[in-house]
Amino acid sequence: MAAVISLGNRRDATASLPLVRRALKHPTDIDLALEITEALKKLPVGPERDEALTLLKTHPAQAVRQAAARINSAA
Numbered sequence: 001m002a003a004v005i006s007l008g009n010r011r012d013a014t015a016s017l018p019l020v021r022r023a024l025k026h027p028t029d030i031d032l033a034l035e036i037t038e039a040l041k042k043l044p045v046g047p048e049r050d051e052a053l054t055l056l057k058t059h060p061a062q063a064v065r066q067a068a069a070r071i072n073s074a075a
Contacts, residue, residue: 004032008039016043016052027060037067 004019019040023033037056043049056068 004035004039008042011042011044013043013046013048016040016048020052020055023059030061030063033059033061033064034067037071041071
C-alpha cells in the first residue's frame with residue numbers, strides 16, 4: 001500500500017498502467033484498488049492515465065469502477 005501511495009505522490013504518469021494491472025491481478029483486494037484510484041487522481045492527465053482509468057472501469061468491484069468513473073468525469 002505504501003508503494004502505491006508513493007507512486008501517486010511522485011506524479012509519474014508511467015506508473016499508472018502498472019498500478020492498474022496490479023489492481024486487476026488481485027481483484028479481491030478492494031482497499032488496494034481504491035488506493036490506486038486515489039493515486040491516479042494525483043497523476044497528470046494524459047494518455048497513460050486515461051488508459052489506466054479505462055482499464056480500471058473493468059474491475060470486478062463496483063466501488064472501484066465507480067471511483068474510476070468519478071475521476072474520469074472530474075478530469
